[in-house]
Amino acid sequence: MASLDLKFAMIFLFQMLIGILGNFSLLHHYLSLYLSGYRSKSTDLILRHLTLTNSLVILSRGIPETLAAFGVTHFLQDFGCKLIFYVHRVARGVSMSTTSLLSIFQAITISPMNSRWAGLKARAAKYIGPSNILCWILNILLNIRVPEYTTDKLSNKTLSKTIDFGYCISELHDKDTDLLYILLTSTHDVLCLGLMTWASGTMVSILCRHKQRVQHIHGTKVSPRSSPEIRATQSILVLVTTFVSFYTFSSIVHIYFFIFCKTTSWVMNTSALINACFPTASPFVFLSSDQRVSRFFLVCTGRHKQFLHPFRAT
Template sequence: MVTRDWTTGTIYLSQTITGVLGNFSLLSHYLYLYFIGCKFRSTDLIIKHLTVANCLVILSRGVPQTMTALGMKHFLSDIGCKLMFYVHRVGRDVSISSTCLLSIFQAITVSPRNTLWAELKAKAHKYIGPSVILFWIVNMILNILVPTGVSAKWSEKNVTKKTDYGYCYSITNDKLKEYGRLYAALVLLRDVFFVVLLLWSSSSMVVTLYRHKKQIQYIHGTNVSSRSSPESRATQSILILVSSFVSLFTLSSILHICLTVIRNPSFWLVNTSALLAGSFPTVSPYILMSHDSRVQRLCCACTRNTESHI
């Protein structure tokens, strides 16, 4: 038992440290670009909020799970448990929303000028800021019921189901049962809606890139430069990001459904679900930095941006 707990704690600790370092490195990168006067891209604002949301997810779930696995028990009060779960849900949902917005905006950016997106293409950057703020507000309101189903100690009389996370209990009683079903339905509809948008925008980008590549090959023949444009690299980065998100999110959702359905979920199911929930926030900053040419060039060729879209 001790060996199992220490192994689990080490895995959680490694994921938490890796995720925090990656996301703070990405935020530091943007802070560096700001101080040296680099020109920001329109998608950078979305990525900043995505990074903040990722940090909230990692810290609100990874840190408590690590402390619990390493032997620390009951270190959170009832209010602390409710706050941790609420922050985790808001961060997770903003991460989903931001990833979807990033994919849609890039799909509009790379779309040809002779399509129906032409008019929206010129104005899209103006809607980024209000959209991101709206995501935070809506998700903070939508998750307002999350704290009602969390407790530091299982002291409810009419509890029909509980899930032990080690440091807190997720509970369901007769009073919360009907509200829980309505809430679960709303969350499911929202998540399905965002996944559909992600798949649509990703498919649109793939088709656009394929057509562009065929046109370039037709014009220049076989003598095509192997260097891709910044726009193409950004699109490839977002496609990899979306692919990682959809796969990890699908697995995480399946395990979350299992946690909801199974009356007494096992130790491995609870911990695997928590690890998958933190996987995307951990890997996403590394995907974004690996395809950002400004990280590699340290922004030596950047010029001061006097007309930033942010």
């Protein structure tokens, strides 16, 4: 095994372990809060759904990429390749849709009572479950043709333009015959990114205006600790910037494959690492920005008596 392949194998393995640990830690956090009697926020259901989806994205791509980097290349047959790539594409699409959905519901939740979103604040929680189901149905249908373009390396199928992943082969879409399919998938991605950016910008604007009003009421004294508005704004900016950056890089790599029809092992490995970066990093962003994590830790360690209302929901 080449030294570079061994390095990528160890990086894949480390990234997969960290990603699964982070997502299941976030899921355990929300389940523990629920079982402890803490009143859930309206977005907690979306976050629990997102952790499971992100775990599926990491495992469906991380396991075969790790095995291939270790030199095990012929462990999937034609059906296995089709299933793995279909599951990964659906889970990736659902993760993108759910992240966009989360941003929209957060923007509705923190909007002032006199805003145009005020009428949706009370009804928003009822639409979370159906919206999650709709994300799955939409992406299952949208990626229905993925298995058609994927096969194993030992297949006798004649493919013109392909991407060699080391363990499976994926045929690039023909821009003339598959224009409608490419347009649909691209529209979904652009729409999700646009809604996420718009919702996040709206939240940042609301939080900044709220901070200015609070400073006007309480004076200009600067607290040594960052205000909740600043911490929330920072977490939103980190999340959106991370998502858009990783998705942009992934799109650039795909466009490179489509135009030049060339693949190299280090570019493929780097692309796979970038695709799993957001599902790996997002749970730690959510955990660091959720004040209930520290409150729940205080209760579990018996230090909650120092606080009058450790479990009052915000």
